[in-house]
Amino acid sequence: MNQKQLQYFVTVYQTQNIKTAADRLFVSRQGVSKAIRLLEEELGQPLFVRSIKGVMPTDYATILLPHAKRLLEEYDAIRGLHTLAAQSKSVVTIHALDHVLAYLGAPLINDFHEAYPSIILSIVDTTDAMALAALTAQQCNFAIVTGPLDETRFEGIPLFFSNYSVRMHKSHPLAKKTFLTYDDLDGQTIISKGRAYDCFRHNIDQHILVPGRQIHILAETADENIIRAFLLENKAINIGYDYADALYPHPDIVSRRLKAENGGQMIYLVANLQVRTTKASRLFRDFLLEWIHKKIPPADADGILCARVKRVINASRTG
Numbered sequence: 536m537n538q539k540q541l542q543y544f545v546t547v548y549q550t551q552n553i554k555t556a557a558d559r560l561f562v563s564r565q566g567v568s569k570a571i572r573l574l575e576e577e578l579g580q581p582l583f584v585r586s587i588k589g590v591m592p593t594d595y596a597t598i599l600l601p602h603a604k605r606l607l608e609e610y611d612a613i614r615g616l617h618t619l620a621a622q623s624k625s626v627v628t629i630h631a632l633d634h635v636l637a638y639l640g641a642p643l644i645n646d647f648h649e650a651y652p653s654i655i656l657s658i659v660d661t662t663d664a665m666a667l668a669a670l671t672a673q674q675c676n677f678a679i680v681t682g683p684l685d686e687t688r689f690e691g692i693p694l695f696f697s698n699y700s701v702r703m704h705k706s707h708p709l710a711k712k713t714f715l716t717y718d719d720l721d722g723q724t725i726i727s728k729g730r731a732y733d734c735f736r737h738n739i740d741q742h743i744l745v746p747g748r749q750i751h752i753l754a755e756t757a758d759e760n761i762i763r764a765f766l767l768e769n770k771a772i773n774i775g776y777d778y779a780d781a782l783y784p785h786p787d788i789v790s791r792r793l794k795a796e797n798g799g800q801m802i803y804l805v806a807n808l809q810v811r812t813t814k815a816s817r818l819f820r821d822f823l824l825e826w827i828h829k830k831i832p833p834a835d836a837d838g839i840l841c842a843r844v845k846r847v848i849n850a851s852r853t854g
Contacts, residue, residue: 536574536577536578538606538607538610539570540570540571540573540574541574541603541606541607542560542607543556543560543567543570543571543574544570544571544574544582544596544599544603545600545603545604545607546559546560546567547567547571547583547590548582548583548592548596548600551589551590551591551592552589552590553567553568553571553589553590571583578595578599580593580595581593581595582595582596582599583596625653625654625655625813625814625815626654626655626656626657626815627654627655627656627657627676627677627813627815627816627819628657628658628659628674628675628676628677629656629657629658629659629675629676629677629678629679630659630661630665630666630669630670630674630675630677630678630679631658631659631660631661631666631678631679631680632660632661632662632663632666632679632680632681632732632802633660633661633662633757634660634757634776634778634779634782635679635778635802636658636660636679637779637782638778638779638781638782639827639830643823643826643830644656646822646826647819647822647823647826650822651815651818651819651822654815654818654819656819659675662731662732663680663681663732663733664731664732664733665731666678666679666680666805667680667689667805670689670805670806670807671688671807673807673810676806676812676813676815676816676819677804677805677806677816677819677820678804678805679694679802679803679804679805680733680802680803680805681733681800681801681802681803682800682801682803684803684805687808688807688808688809689805689806689807689808690805690806690808691803691804691805692803692804692805692820692824693801693802693803694801694802694803694804694823694824694827695778695801695802695827696799696800696801696802697776697777697778697799697800697801697802698776698777698792698793698798698799699774699775699776699777699792699793699795699798699799700774700775700776700777700780700790700791700792700793701715701720701772701773701774701790701791701792701793702762702766702772702773702775702780702788702789702790702791703766703769703772703773703788703789703791704766704767704768704769704787704788704789705786705787705788705789706769706787707769707772709723709772709791710789710791712791713791714791714792714793714794715791715792715793715794716793716794716795717742717743717748717793717795720743720748720750720772720774721748721749721750722749722750723750723751723771723772724750724751724752724753724770724771724772725743725750725751725752725753725771725772725773725774726752726753726754726755726756726761726762726765726771726772726773727752727755727756727762727773727774727775728755728756728757728774728775729755729756730755731755732757733800742795742797753765753770753771759782759783763783763785763788766785766788767785767787767788774793776799776800777790777792777799778802804820804823804824806820
């Protein structure tokens with residue numbers, strides 16, 4: 536089988552019509568039919584049941600579909616590598632917990648570009664779980680996520696600690712407090728990141744959705760426009776990370792720290808232990824650690840975080 540046959544198969548599956556698939560592929564109907572027939576002969580299984588109305592995928596075709604799509608994605612990735620090689624450019628892909636790169640800001644990207652103009656940073660905002668899944672599948676060079684991490688699969692370097700915070704309209708009764716506890720949230724309506732995020736599963740489920748505490752979850756979303764609309768209408772409060780608070784300032788919205796025993800999480804730069812890092816990836820990692828060491832204060836009074844970052848940088852320089 537080849538790439539063309541797989542592309543024809545996926546298109547016919549999606550359209551369930553040979554003529555429509557041929558039009559979409561800009562080829563002849565006979566060409567599509569021949570490609571499908573040859574693929575069926577090679578696999579030894581019928582892929583479609585033909586009728587005057589079109590074609591109906593067989594169960595075998597339904598099982599084959601996701602594998603064919605993945606192979607086509609790999610073909611596209613290889614073509615992309617060829618294009619980048621022709622440009623003499625290197626790419627470092629980072630899948631990051633949403634808003635983290637916005638928090639670090641354009642200065643990070645600009646400073647890195649000035650230091651290494653031939654390296655392109657490709658940044659994807661996503662959830663913790665999806666970032667780690669992409670890292671496992673080798674679809675990115677790094678993930679930036681919260682802990683804890685599976686240390687048998689990933690190497691995590693701490694970047695900064697972020698506290699949980701609660702945002703609300705300035706007229707909200709809770710805005711009168713200097714900080715909040717989970718008990719203060721009893722009886723409140725909340726809009727926040729949902730169970731797709733580790734912070735929700737590991738903390739919100741444990742401290743908010745517990746017996747005896749009446750808290751209404753209006754919706755689960757990371758869309759700042761939706762969140763802000765409900766805050767400004769004073770219909771809900773938002774729980775999130777304090778690193779994102781300053782990204783979306785509004786004179787009528789205030790933030791209060793959520794004070795608790797587990798009142799925040801460390802943000803890590805994560806690499807896949809099973810994959811050898813490229814030169815471009817190592818350059819970005821070392822640059823990021825030094826940049827953060829200069830721009831963001833240490834996470835604790837003893838400077839343990841900064842000391843660990845220094846060890847990583849020194850090890851890279853002498854390795």
